Amino acid sequence: MLVVRTENLTKEFRESSLIRRHCVKALDSLNLQVEMGEIFGYLGPNGAGKTTTFKLLLGLIFPTSGTAWVLGKHIREVKFKREVGFLPEQPYFYDYLTGEEFLDFYAQLFRFDKGTRKQKVRNLLAMVGLEEAGSTQLRKFSRGMLQRIGIAQALINDPELVILDEPLSGLDPIGRKEVRDIIFRLKSEGRTVVFSSHVLSDVEAICDRIGILMQGRLQRVERLDEFLNVEVESVEMTVSGLNQMGREAIQSLGGQIIHDGSKTVIAVHGISSPIGEAAIPQILAAIRESGAKLASMMSRTQSLEDLFVETNALNGAAKDTRYKTQNARHEEEVPCVESGVLGLGS
Amino acid sequence: MSLLYAMVIKTIAVNTFREAIRDKILYNLLVFTLIVIAASVLLGRLTIGQDQRVIKDVGLAAMSLFGVLIATFVGTSLVHKEIRKKTIYTMISKPIRRYEFILGKYCGLLLTMFANLVIMIVVLFAVLMLHSLLFSHQLVSGSEPMGYASLLKAVALIFFELMLITSVAVLFSTISTPSLSVFFTLAVYVIGHLTVDLKELGAASKSSLVNGLCSLCYYVLPNLDNFNIRAEMVRGLSVGGRFVFYAIVYGALYMTAVLLVSILSMERKEFV
Numbered sequence: 001m002l003v004v005r006t007e008n009l010t011k012e013f014r015e016s017s018l019i020r021r022h023c024v025k026a027l028d029s030l031n032l033q034v035e036m037g038e039i040f041g042y043l044g045p046n047g048a049g050k051t052t053t054f055k056l057l058l059g060l061i062f063p064t065s066g067t068a069w070v071l072g073k074h075i076r077e078v079k080f081k082r083e084v085g086f087l088p089e090q091p092y093f094y095d096y097l098t099g100e101e102f103l104d105f106y107a108q109l110f111r112f113d114k115g116t117r118k119q120k121v122r123n124l125l126a127m128v129g130l131e132e133a134g135s136t137q138l139r140k141f142s143r144g145m146l147q148r149i150g151i152a153q154a155l156i157n158d159p160e161l162v163i164l165d166e167p168l169s170g171l172d173p174i175g176r177k178e179v180r181d182i183i184f185r186l187k188s189e190g191r192t193v194v195f196s197s198h199v200l201s202d203v204e205a206i207c208d209r210i211g212i213l214m215q216g217r218l219q220r221v222e223r224l225d226e227f228l229n230v231e232v233e234s235v236e237m238t239v240s241g242l243n244q245m246g247r248e249a250i251q252s253l254g255g256q257i258i259h260d261g262s263k264t265v266i267a268v269h270g271i272s273s274p275i276g277e278a279a280i281p282q283i284l285a286a287i288r289e290s291g292a293k294l295a296s297m298m299s300r301t302q303s304l305e306d307l308f309v310e311t312n313a314l315n316g317a318a319k320d321t322r323y324k325t326q327n328a329r330h331e332e333e334v335p336c337v338e339s340g341v342l343g344l345g346s
Numbered sequence: 347m348s349l350l351y352a353m354v355i356k357t358i359a360v361n362t363f364r365e366a367i368r369d370k371i372l373y374n375l376l377v378f379t380l381i382v383i384a385a386s387v388l389l390g391r392l393t394i395g396q397d398q399r400v401i402k403d404v405g406l407a408a409m410s411l412f413g414v415l416i417a418t419f420v421g422t423s424l425v426h427k428e429i430r431k432k433t434i435y436t437m438i439s440k441p442i443r444r445y446e447f448i449l450g451k452y453c454g455l456l457l458t459m460f461a462n463l464v465i466m467i468v469v470l471f472a473v474l475m476l477h478s479l480l481f482s483h484q485l486v487s488g489s490e491p492m493g494y495a496s497l498l499k500a501v502a503l504i505f506f507e508l509m510l511i512t513s514v515a516v517l518f519s520t521i522s523t524p525s526l527s528v529f530f531t532l533a534v535y536v537i538g539h540l541t542v543d544l545k546e547l548g549a550a551s552k553s554s555l556v557n558g559l560c561s562l563c564y565y566v567l568p569n570l571d572n573f574n575i576r577a578e579m580v581r582g583l584s585v586g587g588r589f590v591f592y593a594i595v596y597g598a599l600y601m602t603a604v605l606l607v608s609i610l611s612m613e614r615k616e617f618v
Contacts, residue, residue, distance in 0.1 A: 013618065058439040061616040078441050086439040092432040094361065096368040108357040109440045153436060 001072075003161050003192045004034035004057065008066035011052050026052040028216040029066065034194055036160075039187050041203040041224075042196040043308060044213035050196040051089055053213075054163055058086055071160060082110065085154035089165040089196075091146060095139035099130055099149055102138055103156060110157045124152040129178060143170040151182060162186055164195035168202050180206055204304040212308060214315040222307065233302055235280060237266045238295040239287050246290025253286060254279045263295060271299070354442050355450040362424070362454020363461075371420065372462060374412050379469050381408050386477045397481060398474055405470040406500055406576045412466075413459055413508040414535055420458070421515025422527035424451045425612070434617050445609040452516050452605065459508050467501055499590060500579045506597040507573035511535055513604040514568075520611040537563060538570035568600050 009030040012023040027049040034040045042050050055061045057070055058081070073080035093102060100121050107117040125131050128148040133141065141149065147170055154162055164183075168176050176199070183206055186193050197203050203210060204224065211221045242250075242264045247257060250266055254276070259265040268283060270276035287294055366372070385404035386397070425448075428434040437447060471494065514534050518527035537544070541564045548560025572593040575585045 055435075055617070060435060060438050061618055078443055081439060081441040084439070086436065088432060088435040088439075090432075091436070093436070094365065094433055096365055097361075101364075105357065105361055106436070106440065109354060109437075109442055111353055150436075 001036045002033050002069075003036050004032060004068070004070055004194065006030045006032045006053075006057075006066065006068040009053070009056060009063055009068050010065045011049075011056060011061065012064045025216055027056070030213075030216075030218055032211060032218060032221075034192060035209075036192055037187070037190050038192060038208040039183060039206055040192070040194045041207035041210040042194060042213065043200070043203060043210055044196075045312070048213040049216040050213055051165055052216075054086070054088075054165055054194075054196075057163070058084070082157060083160040085157060085159035085162045087147075087150045087154040087162075087164045087167055090169070091150040093138050093146065093150065093153075095141075096137060098135050098137050099125060099141075100134040102149060103152055106153045106156045120156060124155060127155075127182065128152045144172060144175045147171055147175070148178070151179065155186075159191065161192045161194065164193065166197060167195055168197050168199050176202060200304045200308060210304070212311045214312060217315075219311045219315055220307075224304070227302070227307065232271050232299040234267050234269045234300045235271055236298045236300060237268070237283070237287070238297075239264050239266065239292045240295055242287065242292040243290050246286055246292055249286040249290065250283050253282050255283050264292075351443070351446055354446045355453060358442075358447060358450025359453035359457055362451050363457045366420065366455070366458040371416060371458060372465070374416065375462065375465050375469070378408050378412055378466055382470055382473050386473050397477060401474055401477060402470070402497060402579075403576065405466075405473075406497075406504065406579075409463060409466050409470075409501065410504050410507070410576075413463065413504060414511055414532075416459060416462065417455070417508050417512040418515055418528055418531045418535070420455055421512045422519045422524055422531055424455065424516055425519040426524045426527070429617060438617060444612045444615075448516065448520070448609055448612050449605070452512065455512055455516075456509060459512070460505065463501060463505055463508075467498070470497075496579050496585075499585065500575050503573040503575055503590065503593055506594055507570055510568055510570070510573075510597050510601050510604070513601045513608070517604050517608040517611070520608050520615060534567060535570065538568045539574070541567055541569045542571060569596075572596055 009027060009032075010025070011027040012025050014021065014023050016022075030049075030053060032053070042053070044050050052061070056063055057068055057075055059075060059078070063075075068075045071080045071083050094105070097105065103121040103124055104117050107120055112120065121134075122131075125134050128151055130145060130148055130152070133145060133149075138146065138149065147167065151164070151167060154164065167179050167183075171179060180202060183193050183195070207224050209221060209223050212219045236258075237255075240263050247264075251257065254270075255266045255268050257264060258267045266283065268276065268279055271280070284294070382401065382405050386401045389400045389404065392400075425434075428437065428451075438444070474494075511531065511534070515527065515531045518530045522530065544560045545564040548557040548564070551557050551560070575590075578585050
């Protein structure tokens with residue numbers, strides 16, 4: 001079953017100055033599908049349209065064209081939100097409330113009775129490690145504590161779908177591990193998690209599938225287990241004391257000197273081919289014969305970072321696509337199209 | 347089902363009330379108390395036998411003034427603050443309707459102002475009683491035209507006026523910037539007390555444009571003088587129950603219309 005389905009979802013923002021008025025396309029014909037029970041990583045540089053997507057799905061903003069369904073319900077409906085939890089990026093909350101009051105307030109919005117609310121608040125505070133902070137006002141919380149209480153409010157209704165916008169930002173390594181564990185726990189309970197992140201190593205460790213968004217367009221969607229279980233791409237060797245004769249021998253055997261200093265780093269590509277495989281013992285012999293010492297040898301498979309960089313390069317994106325607008329978005333000027341609640345596509 | 351909607355509105359209202367209390371909005375009561383006590387001590391001595399009348403007059407004026415300031419500055423920030431602090435993101439992503447959000451915030455502010463007025467009236471009554479106990483020998487017979495029941499009637503109408511001004515503040519907070527919202531709301535308050543004069547000005551004018559504009563203001567803007575019976579009360583003139591009833595009905599209808607426009611505006615608002 002599809003938990004999220006979008007069809008040509010497009011969002012343009014109108015921006016006007018004293019001189020002229022124009023629109024910027026934040027999301028361009030997004031066709032995205034998220035399946036039940038998976039952890040979906042939504043990646044992209046700042047301003048790519050990730051937060052815009054989440055806001056469209058949750059009814060905070062309205063599509064210019066196209067449409068979407070969450071848990072089988074159209075995004076114009078309110079009912080599906082009973083089954084959805086959301087943590088915004090850099091969350092701000094009612095800081096005059098204590099941790100317990102804060103969670104109880106959100107539980108009341110779901111119309112839970114008093115006993116259920118009390119139980120839920122206690123369990124969630126324990127789950128995010130904030131039992132001791134239940135009676136502390138949120139204005140006294142650290143950044144990491146706010147992130148954790150934010151996750152707790154997103155789970156107050158035992159949601160089928162949890163949308164987390166940059167849940168790992170601002171957390172220390174222990175905090176990140178705790179959030180990762182919470183996400184795994186949600187998956188083990190059969191829930192679907194969609195989250196955006198800049199921390200690619202975390203995405204790599206957590207996600208079943210990833211989608212890469214660049215300049216408002218979905219560039220690719222990959223299953224990580226298929227993508228990351230590829231054969232070794234290259235081998236990197238670090239050696240010390242390599243002389244000129246050894247360098248030449250290594251280069252003639254297909255080795256590439258990628259760094260030369262007090263230590264020399266040699267890369268051997270095409271390692272999955274028979275020729276590449278055979279080159280490794282020959283290069284090791286050349287190192288030994290030149291009197292150099294092997295410090296380390298590492299195999300490299302394709303990483304998510306490689307995929308991300310490759311996608312970015314293919315997209316021809318500028319080196320820095322960051323724009324600091326109120327809601328960072330890429331700046332492609334387009335003619336304005338009327339949007340709003342009534343401007344939904346079919 | 348409607349009970350469930352009411353529960354959400356109540357939850358948001360209580361939270362708004364709690365926010366107002368914890369943001370120390372009720373500190374204005376201290377200033378109010380000081381003004382009323384100062385009026386009883388200082389102004390009372392300047393008027394022979396009219397002490398209580400002056401205290402009541404100053405007390406009612408202060409209630410109205412503080413109420414309008416709270417309605418304007420808190421009312422106009424109700425939606426803006428949620429957007430600026432981004433708390434609206436977690437609110438709207440929950441299964442609540444936007445009109446529940448607006449009505450909840452509105453009711454929460456009304457609750458705050460109601461509590462404010464109740465404490466103010468208690469302070470005013472306390473000062474009046476204390477004053478009459480201490481200076482009863484100075485009272486001139488027949489110098490107390492306004493009893494406590496009339497005082498409550500005047501306060502009730504002040505509350506309805508504040509309800510209306512709050513709805514106007516909420517409307518502007520959904521369609522304009524915070525500073526402009528404050529300006530527009532205060533403008534409505536000031537013009538709202540001059541609409542009858544405006545109509546007369548238009549009628550006296552030879553220009554049809556001026557006449558038209560004045561008539562438009564008269565019919566579109568609220569006539570806030572309907573809620574002002576302070577002068578009549580202080581002078582000892584009676585105000586009929588029918589007048590009060592019509593003023594309340596007028597206020598309720600106007601407020602409902604303004605809230606409906608606020609809800610429509612909120613339904614189309616994007617939280618970027």
